[in-house]
Amino acid sequence: xxxLQAEDIKAYYSVRKGYVKAVDGLDLVIEKGITVGLAGxxxxxxxxxxxxxxxxxxxxxxxxxxxxxxxxxxxxxxxRSTLKKNVWGVLASIVPQSALNxxxxxxxxxxxxxxxxxxxxxxxDSEVVSMAEKRFEELNLPxxxxxxxxxxxxxGMKQRAVIAVSTLLNPKLLVVDEPTSALDVSTQKQVLxxxxxxKTTGITESMIFVTHDIAVLRQIADxxxxxxxxxIVESGSTENILHDPEHPYTYCLINAVxxxxxxxxxxxxxxxxxxxxNLLDPPKGCRxxxxxxxxxNICRSKEPVLVEIGGSRLVSCHLFPPDA
Amino acid sequence: MPLEVKNLTKVFAVGLFxxxxxxxxxxxxxSVKPGEFVSLVGESGSGKTTTAKMILRLLQPTSGSIMxxxxxxxxxxxIDELRWYWKNVHGIFQDPYASYNPLxxxxxxxxxxxxxxxxxxxxxxxxxxxxxxxxGLRPxxxxxxxxxxxxxGQRQRIMxxxxxxxxxxxxxxxxxxxxxxASTRASVLQLFSKLREESKTSVIFITHDLGxxxxxxxxxxxxxxxxxxxxxxxxxxxxxxxxxxxxxxREDVPLLYRKWTGF
Numbered sequence: 001x002x003x004l005q006a007e008d009i010k011a012y013y014s015v016r017k018g019y020v021k022a023v024d025g026l027d028l029v030i031e032k033g034i035t036v037g038l039a040g041x042x043x044x045x046x047x048x049x050x051x052x053x054x055x056x057x058x059x060x061x062x063x064x065x066x067x068x069x070x071x072x073x074x075x076x077x078x079x080r081s082t083l084k085k086n087v088w089g090v091l092a093s094i095v096p097q098s099a100l101n102x103x104x105x106x107x108x109x110x111x112x113x114x115x116x117x118x119x120x121x122x123x124x125d126s127e128v129v130s131m132a133e134k135r136f137e138e139l140n141l142p143x144x145x146x147x148x149x150x151x152x153x154x155x156g157m158k159q160r161a162v163i164a165v166s167t168l169l170n171p172k173l174l175v176v177d178e179p180t181s182a183l184d185v186s187t188q189k190q191v192l193x194x195x196x197x198x199k200t201t202g203i204t205e206s207m208i209f210v211t212h213d214i215a216v217l218r219q220i221a222d223x224x225x226x227x228x229x230x231x232i233v234e235s236g237s238t239e240n241i242l243h244d245p246e247h248p249y250t251y252c253l254i255n256a257v258x259x260x261x262x263x264x265x266x267x268x269x270x271x272x273x274x275x276x277x278n279l280l281d282p283p284k285g286c287r288x289x290x291x292x293x294x295x296x297n298i299c300r301s302k303e304p305v306l307v308e309i310g311g312s313r314l315v316s317c318h319l320f321p322p323d324a
Numbered sequence: 325m326p327l328e329v330k331n332l333t334k335v336f337a338v339g340l341f342x343x344x345x346x347x348x349x350x351x352x353x354x355s356v357k358p359g360e361f362v363s364l365v366g367e368s369g370s371g372k373t374t375t376a377k378m379i380l381r382l383l384q385p386t387s388g389s390i391m392x393x394x395x396x397x398x399x400x401x402x403i404d405e406l407r408w409y410w411k412n413v414h415g416i417f418q419d420p421y422a423s424y425n426p427l428x429x430x431x432x433x434x435x436x437x438x439x440x441x442x443x444x445x446x447x448x449x450x451x452x453x454x455x456x457x458x459x460g461l462r463p464x465x466x467x468x469x470x471x472x473x474x475x476x477g478q479r480q481r482i483m484x485x486x487x488x489x490x491x492x493x494x495x496x497x498x499x500x501x502x503x504x505x506a507s508t509r510a511s512v513l514q515l516f517s518k519l520r521e522e523s524k525t526s527v528i529f530i531t532h533d534l535g536x537x538x539x540x541x542x543x544x545x546x547x548x549x550x551x552x553x554x555x556x557x558x559x560x561x562x563x564x565x566x567x568x569x570x571x572x573x574r575e576d577v578p579l580l581y582r583k584w585t586g587f
Contacts, residue, residue, distance in 0.1 A: 041505050184367040184532060185576040215578040258535035259580045260562045271510035
C-alpha cells in the first residue's frame with residue numbers, strides 16, 4: 001500500500017503575466033518505508049511539488065488540478081484548519097528549506113516543542129518535557145539543547161533540533177527540503193544520520209528528501225525521482241539511476257557532480273548547456289529539448305509520456321517510445 | 325614564483341574588557357608556481373578565508389610574509405605599486421553580490437577593470453562585449469542592468485569576465501562555484517583553465533568542496549584550525565591521506581559511487 005499517492009498534480013503560481021507552471025501534470029507514489037530523493041536544478045519545481053504534496057498551498061500558489069491521497073485520506077479536498085489539526089505534524093511533517101533560520105530567536109527549543117504538542121494534544125507541561133527529553137535521547141541529541149536559545153546552537157545542531165521537533169508526534173511521512181546544503185560535510189553527515197535514525201527507530205515510515213546534491217541521495221535514498229521544468233523525467237532505484245541513467249537530463253545531471261573519486265576524475269565534468277526554461281512559457285514538445293544533447297525532430301513538437309521500462313522504472317523521453 | 329607565503333599568522337583579539345585572542349591562521353607557508361591550480365580546503369572556521377584576505381591585502385597579517393612576484397605585498401607603497409598589485413592579483417568571492425555596488429549598473433564594474441588596464445576609452449564598448457561573450461554571457465542580457473537583476477551564476481561570470489580583461493597573474497577564488505548550479509559549474513571551471521593556458525594565470529581555490537579540489541587542482545592543502553595539516557598532489561592527499569583530519573574529512577564527503585558503511 002502506498003503511503004502517499006498524487007495524481008495529475010498541477011500547481012501554478014498566478015502572476016501578472018499569467019501562470020508559472022511550477023508543477024505541471026505530475027503523478028507520484030511514495031511507498032511505505034521508502035526514502036525518496038527528489039533531485040533537479042534550482043527552479044525546476046522541487047520545492048513547489050513538496051509543498052503541494054503537503055497541501056501547504058497558499059496564494060499566489062494554487063492547486064489547479066489533481067488528487068493527493070495521504071494514508072488513505074484525500075487531503076487535497078481538506079481545508080486549512082482540518083489540515084492543521086489532523087495532517088500537519090501528525091500524519092506528515094515538512095522541514096522547509098533554511099528551517100534553521102526560522103527559529104524564533106527569543107524562544108528556547110523547548111518552547112517550540114510546547115507549541116507543537118499543545119496544538120495537537122492536551123497534556124501537562126511535565127509530560128511535554130519528558131516526551132521531548134525521551135525523544136532527544138532516542139536520537140542521541142544532547143538533552144541540554146532543549147533549554148537553549150537558537151543562537152546558542154551550531155547550524156548542524158539547530159537543523160537536527162528542528163528535525164527532532166517536527167517529528168515529535170511520529171508523522172508517517174517526513175519531507176525535508178535541502179536540509180544539508182548550508183552545512184559542512186561533517187555536520188551534514190550528522191544530519192543525515194539523524195534522518196536515517198528516524199527511519200530505523202520507526203519514528204517515521206517514509207521520507208521525501210529534496211536536494212540538488214545527488215551524492216547525498218546516493219547515501220540516503222532508496223528511490224530517486226528526477227524533476228525537470230515541473231515534470232518528472234525519470235524515476236528509479238538509486239542504484240539504477242546512478243549507474244545506468246536513461247534520460248539525457250539525468251545523465252547530464254550526474255556528470256555535473258564532482259566527488260573525490262577516481263571514477264569522477266576519469267569521466268570529467270560536463271555542463272548542461274543553456275539554462276532551465278521560464279515556466280511562464282515552457283518550451284513546446286519535450287521541455288528539455290533546447291538543452292538536450294540527443295535532441296531529435298519529434299522532441300520539438302511532441303511531448304513525451306512517462307513509460308515503464310522494467311523494474312518499475314519510469315522514463316519520459318522519445319528515446320523510449322511507449323509501444324516499444 | 326608568483327606567490328610565496330611564509331609563516332603567515334593572524335591573531336584576532338575579541339572582547340571589549342576581557343581581551344581574548346583567537347589564533348585564526350597559525351604559521352601557514354606555501355608557494356604557488358605560474359599556471360598552477362592550488363586548493364586550500366577546510367571546513368568553516370579553519371582559517372582559509374582569513375588566509376585569502378591577507379593575500380588580497382584586505383586584512384593585515386599579525387606576522388609572516390607574503391611575497392608576490394618578488395615584492396612584499398604588505399610593503400607596497402604608492403598608488404602605482406598598488407595598482408600593479410590590483411591588476412595582477414584578483415579575488416572572486418563566494419557571494420558575488422557583495423562585490424557589487426547595488427546602485428551602479430554592471431557596465432561600471434567592467435569599465436573600471438578596463439581603466440585599471442590603462443586603455444583609452446574609445447574601444448571599451450567592443451572590448452567589454454567581446455569579453456562577455458568569452459565567458460558565455462550575451463552582452464544584451466547583462467549590460468545596462470543592475471546587480472540584483474542578474475542570477476547568481478551571471479554575477480559570478482561577470483567577476484570572471486573582469487579577470488579575463490585584467491589577465492591577472494593570480495586569482496584567489498573563494499568558493500567560486502558554490503553559488504552556481506551543478507549544471508553550469510563545468511563551464512566556469514573551463515574559464516579558469518582557459519586563462520591558465522592563455523596567460524599562465526595561477527588560481528588558488530578556497531573551498532570546502534573536496535570533490536572540486538580533487539578535480540581541478542595540481543596541489544591540495546588541507547587546512548584545519550589555522551594550520552595546513554597535509555599537502556600534496558590530489559592522488560596522494562585524497563586517495564592516500566596520512567593526517568587523521570584529512571582521513572575524517574575524506575570519510576564524511578558523500579560519494580557518488582560508494583555508499584557509507586556502518587551508517
